Amino acid sequence: MSTVIQEPSVDVVCLGVGFMSGVVATELALAGKKVVGITKGPYWDYVNDYSTTKYDEWGVGLGRKYDHPLPLQSTTIRNNSSQFALPVRRYTMPIQYHALGHGVGGAAQHYGGGMGRQGPWGYQMESLTATAYGAGFLSSINPQDDTHDWPLTYAQYEPYYVAWEEAHAICGNYNGSPTNSPSDMNYPWMSTNYPLPPHPLTPLGQLFQSTVQGMTAPNGQPYHPFPTVSALASQPYTNRYGVTVNPCVYEGYCGGLCDYACETGAKSNAAYRTIPAAIKSGNFTLVTNAYIFRLELSTSGDQVIAAHYYDAHGNIHRQPGTVFFNGMWGYNMIRLMLLSGLGTPYIYNSGLGTGTGTVGRGLTNGYTPYRGTNVTGTVNIGGNSYPAGNGSGGGMAVYELMDDNFIHSNISPPFIGGGLVSAGGYLGSGPGNITFAGGVSGPSSTNPNGSMGSAFKATQQKKYLPTKQTVGATPFAPDLPTLMNYVDLDPHYTDAYGDPVSRLTYDWTPNTYNGAAYLVNQIKTILDQMGATNVTVGSTVAPYSAHNDWWGHHLRGGLRIGTDPNAGTPTAWAALSGYNQLYLTPTTGVNYFAAGEITNTTGNNATAGTHVAGPQSYRAAEGIKKYLQYVATQGINYLAS
């Protein structure tokens, strides 16, 4: 067996090396601090790892050869605390349940690049809803409601958004209206435009743009369409850290076709934006293929002293540090804390409908139910040939049906929030993703032989040469935090090293469905105006009807920030309350500031949440700098405690 290898102590230890650790590691290393980043996977190199083998839908998109290996660690899921949670056994399309990241860049090696901001409303959803619709409104529409404001307002986060967008080469244009007038929906949101222009617009995007510009939104104002915001560089760029960014080449192997791996580095993630600068500084040590399994606490239990990990050869390492930043994927972050006895575990009492503790509390979903109320129609515009385009550019979006940008009084069934509505993005997925990976099916009333036989086969002929396009939406309103949805440790299943895996207890909240019932008719009006034919509104799906098709890569929450010790865990500086030197920000979708603050499922990127986590990583970096300064001046030696 192994002996424990003692690593030299450093100023900052980054747990996981994805988007969030990329910012923290780079900011601190450039400030002259010694930083170690530890990740369970490799350091992906887009030239050597992707440029010849990624055009392989079976191996990448379905076999996940660049992703997290499930035999190493999976997760279990259930809808309700009365159930046995089934483990996720395999990767499937649509992507379900499990985090995708493995190695430097993490889950952001595998996303489409949607990167809009969360607006002001999202940060104050609880208080603004109470002001507008009454103090009891949220709890009346959301059973066992657990919604809370963020500790900071949007205005306080805005400078961090700017830094994030400059570092990661975000494309878009905040001037979207015909007049670029101050009454644009965007103007309170952004102090400065995106660093790069948007991607070229498709004909369908143009039609959507011209149509909505002539329409009145529910707020009584004209719609103001904006180009979809993308984290895929539209032009060559050098970021604030001096890292060179290549532009997108639009080859279309950008979505389910290749699980989003990017062979040019145009797609933003830590491996191609921040970590190169951290390494160049000489102050950053990258540890790859290293699986962190515990945080070692001080004897008093109130400080983190070291991270323990297995290396690829089975050795155990002990990495001490002054500050620990947890930049793991959301439920891995929670799992590591629970395994280490760090923080107060969230315990749900189903009989009483109450919950105590914070770590794991408030799991939410940032995506539409797999089976939800929908609307579709057909427009007489051909699509691009397959494959072409990229995963997040080419379309236009409106914000008027989002957040509290329209009056929610007297809508039945009642809900709060809304969604971004966009159209015109590039078609791009591969034949597997569309034809069978989205779910081959058995016989049904509309498809008597299922995905079998000549009749079904004929529907696939020339499918990738679309001369008309189906346009539609399965809208949803924010999934609100409740006491019922949470992350804890599974009592039955373990990872490859014998430690319990995470267990997710989650069911959709009624707000998602009730919002869809309203939004679907607003979108229908737009489709009608676009001249779409065969516009059909699907039947309304009742709350709690789509239990376990979760799109789990869009789950977030379970460790929220906030100043209320019962409702929130990390403080406003992103430091865990009571553990001043452990800093956390969430990775895509899940983390401490996500859940209770439904906010990160609102705004211009409701689904991913990465862009809401991004500013928090800058906030954490700033907090860590202050903390190290404090330690330096006060002479506190936590390692001795």
Place this chain on the structure above:
Amino acid sequence: MAAAGGALTASMVEIPLFTGQNSSLQSQLSNSNSQLANLKKQLDMMTGLVSLSITEQALLEPVVETIIPTDSTGVGAKEAGVIYFIDRQLASEYGLSGNMFMDAPHVPPNIPASSSNPLQVNPSLAWAFLKLPSGAYSPAGGGGSANPISYSGGSQTFTAGGTPFTVNYGITASPRVGSGINYQYPMNMREFWRVSLAALQTYSNRAYGGNFQTLSSDNQLQTLKDLWTNAPKTKTPIPADDLTGFSNIQPSDFAYELTFMTWAGFLMDPIYGGNRNMVGWDYVGFNGVNFGNAYGEGLSQKTLMVASSPTKLKPASLAQYQQQAAGGA
């Protein structure tokens, strides 16, 4: 790129017929024929089965050809070599469940709620020994494998916006086929296919009076539809004695794998043994790894993507792309 006078296409290699002005036509043709013969030999050497038994092959061939038939609209699973795709998958990561989480316990989905007969499952050793604060995570009774945890599911009513919603939660979830939590069998995919193929043949005999490969094409399709509806376990006169051999396997789970893998063999890159000559891509109009200039078309990807009608190109494969990238043909 294009040769004067046209080109013969065999496999993925273009053979120029008339290149030199002074060469004799006869020698050109003879040269081409010999190249073709060599290519065929090469292809034949790679056309074989490494996992499927001869019995399984005899059954699976008509199954995949029923799912994607060769018909008036074009070639099907047969021409695409789907069975070779499936065979190689069964022999490799897919069949060995190499990227699946396979650990025990194996609890099936779709267990209905029951307070009188709850599911009892022992906790893991890690659970019993994990040191967590104040016993918060210890199962009732103090933990350890001697104290199983009980799950009963149940019905709950939630009121939202004044409307009550009653929700029934089974002991385990009822996922759709193909879901990541649906496959809970304690065997790898190769064993699952072995058992299920044999059960399918048994069912074919009992329900339709013969081996699958001898049935009419209508009955072949009906047999596969029966799998999707789990008829082998419920249909009469096929009795509830379950002698088809599906036993604890839901036939619809196997129907999913059959249909999924057949379409995969039709549409995935030829490098995996199916989609031969990219016939699947030709059928659906997918350009493969041709980004607009694989055969010297001179098109740019940026132009293709904002066009108001799609452009059909001759598809290129991953191997072709790699050869071009390496400076080859």
